[in-house]
Amino acid sequence: MPFRDAHEIVGRSVGFALSKGVDLAQLSLEELKQFAGEQIGADVFDVLTVEGSVKARAHVGGTAPEQVRAAVKRGRRRLRA
Numbered sequence: 001m002p003f004r005d006a007h008e009i010v011g012r013s014v015g016f017a018l019s020k021g022v023d024l025a026q027l028s029l030e031e032l033k034q035f036a037g038e039q040i041g042a043d044v045f046d047v048l049t050v051e052g053s054v055k056a057r058a059h060v061g062g063t064a065p066e067q068v069r070a071a072v073k074r075g076r077r078r079l080r081a
Contacts, residue, residue, distance in 0.1 A: 029041075
């Protein structure tokens with residue numbers, strides 16, 4: 001899904017959660033599907049926590065623990081050079 005489409009879905013979902021006075025993770029799957037349709041599944045709840053969000057960024061420079069460890073390792077090598 002293009003970033004702009006995902007961004008719009010998240011923005012609308014967050015707005016809905018705010019209007020209900022709840023966290024995004026407290027919305028039901030059915031409520032979330034009204035913004036994303038069948039493109040969203042129950043696995044969305046794996047990334048709707050701080051820990052899940054951090055772990056989901058598993059690309060170079062991302063916040064996933066393995067990426068942070070790799071960055072530290074690269075930094076230490078550069079400092080030794």
